[in-house]
Amino acid sequence: MIQQLSLTARLTIFFTCLSCLVLLSLGWLIGASIETHFEEQDHHALSGKLELAQHIIERVNTEQDVAKLADQLGDALVGHHDLAITILDNRQQVLLASEAIEFPAEQIQYPQQIARKTSLTGTQKSSPALFSWEAKGEHYRGLIAVFATKNPSYGPITVAIATDIAHHQAFMASFRKTLWLFVFVAALLTSVLAWLAARRGLRPLNLMRERAASITASKLDHRLSLDAVPPELAELATSLNQMLARLEEAFQRLSDFSSDLAHELRTPISNLMTQTQVSLSQARNANSYREILESNAEEYSRLASMIADMLLLAKAENGLSLVKVEPVDLTREVKDLFEFYEALAEEKQIRLELIQSSDTTYIIPADRLMLRRALSNILSNALRYTAHGARIQVQLTQLQQHCEIKICNPGPSIPSQHLPRLFERFYRADHARQHSDGEGFGLGLAIVKAIVDGHRGQITVNSENELTCFSILLPDR
Structure with missing residues (x-):
């Protein structure tokens, strides 16, 4: 009660x-x-x-x-x-x-x-x-x-x-009668004074409530004033302001994601609608319809790939589920990826180089398919932005309780203001660049970070002097 x-x-x-x-x-x-x-x-x-x-x-x-x-x-x-x-x-x-x-x-x-x-x-x-x-x-x-x-x-x-x-x-x-009367009067007076004191003492809390009630989705930049708050409520006001800052940041990311998602889906859907309307505008032969269907199939494939990546990231928001964790030899995985991208690397005359200690085995517990996907995303980005005739290096290092995978490629440096947001969904350092080559949706690095976080690891990026290096730390046990 x-x-x-x-x-x-x-x-x-x-x-x-x-x-x-x-x-x-x-x-x-x-x-x-x-x-x-x-x-x-x-x-x-x-x-x-x-x-x-x-x-x-x-x-x-x-x-x-x-x-x-x-x-x-x-x-x-x-x-x-x-x-x-x-x-x-x-x-x-x-x-x-x-x-x-x-x-x-x-x-x-x-x-x-x-x-x-x-x-x-x-x-x-x-x-x-x-x-x-x-x-x-x-x-x-x-x-x-x-x-x-x-x-x-x-x-x-x-x-x-x-x-x-x-x-x-x-x-x-007579004394007891006077005492009881005095206690009764004093109780009434104390109740009134206590109510007034409590109302006055809790006034800053009521002001905080009114201020918090005025904050809406369009006013997430408002903060609680700390000047009129007593010391006992200062920590609460600070915590609420920090919570509002986190909400504003999350809401802004969600808004950006919604805008980027609408932008990314608009192009393939618009292409599908245009091609379909053009094909229906007049009668065509079987070969024309086949070409249109093949083009539509490519757009559908892109949409399916984008939706699959988004589902993976949605799972990562609630903790990525690693299907099968087993001992994974990083040396073997890197060499397999080199073989997979060998044809593309030869086409661009790019050399793939693995640097490691010959007397060390780099084995970690991981989901092999997830880890291969993360490394493949970084390596494909490196191949895309590395100039002809250059060299991409993958270095394996055994640290205390961790293995480090560092992938470095020469190319235009990424401006420092873009580095903190490089792993956000649909974020591109060059907003004017579109996936004209038919690859990428701006989700690749976000997927890499989700996979690394799911393995209890860390990923960082450094880009300077026309050399970009991604460093992944994964626990070895």
């Missing part, structure tokens, strides 16, 4: 409950302190009267002194209407009872038992303990003590003295 509340409501409830808890704890502490003070005050007053009674009882020596004892103690308590005293002789006969109060029997018997165990004087040596009880709806606090007379043969006299604590209880009841 609490998860459905707003952050403002949660903070308001939290601060209100915390304030109530603090006020109740403070009220309990003050009430306990006042109650303790009342007990100490009553104990002090009752102890003083017990000392006075002890002073009188210790002078009792004869029966006549005992008879006068009640009058003497009664005179000592004149003016103390809230005090009640009961005196018992050694035979438990009542000598004086100023009020009709029934003292607890166990409280009277206990000090007498203590006195009997005192063999020397029969007088209670320790200070009596204050106790409380209720009788006839009234509450009392009292002290009971046993004192020895001057004549040991007469025996001890028990003195029980108590005070009515009704006024104390009335005060505590």
Whole structure:
């Protein structure tokens, strides 16, 4: 249930409950302190009267002194209407009872038992303990003590003295009522103040929400301002800005991809429509139709190849699935590719050269077909842009836990501003160049990067001084 509340409501409830808890704890502490003070005050007053009674009882020596004892103690308590005293002789006969109060029997018997165990004087040596009880709806606090007379043969006299604590209880009841009223008012006031403080404190968060809500697909360049954000939300605002930057970049790539895809598909489809319309415009012989169908078949083949490459890249977006991973000898693969492109290389008088250490085997776990496709794409690009009579070098190097494949070809250097985007789909460093030779769709290097990433490898490119080198790092285990 609490998860459905707003952050403002949660903070308001939290601060209100915390304030109530603090006020109740403070009220309990003050009430306990006042109650303790009342007990100490009553104990002090009752102890003083017990000392006075002890002073009188210790002078009792004869029966006549005992008879006068009640009058003497009664005179000592004149003016103390809230005090009640009961005196018992050694035979438990009542000598004086100023009020009709029934003292607890166990409280009277206990000090007498203590006195009997005192063999020397029969007088209670320790200070009596204050106790409380209720009788006839009234509450009392009292002290009971046993004192020895001057004549040991007469025996001890028990003195029980108590005070009515009704006024104390009335005060505590009024205090608790005031406390509860104060806590209730304070809780309401705290709730309002906590709500205002939470609303004000969360205002930057609401501004961030409003700012984020205003960002649409056409406004991905907007960012959250960090100037008006408190330090606690600065990291969140920074993370949101970074997320917006990534979204803007991804959205821009998607827009570019859509535009490039439409551009790439428009040409073959336009060619197919034009040729079909021309062929239908008038009757033709069988050979003419065959030529048109052969031309259309070439365009269909190009479309099928482009769609297959796009499907491969789509799979790469969610993690390229390597169908069959097996030990692959890189030396053997490079030599096989040299044999495949041998005719094209001889036609352009280009020399293919493999550089490697003779005493090292370059074997890595890989999907043979995928890896061959990646190397073939790079090598075909190298053959396309290498001048007649030049040389293409493929160098294999064993590094720590990796094998490096470096393919270098001489030719026009690629401008540095194009290198970071060279592996994007449909991206061409020379936008004016079209695939007039009938090869390539701008997907070859994007496929290479997807295959290398699928093998947990890295690919980089460096182009300077009319030499372009692609470097592929693949783990060897």
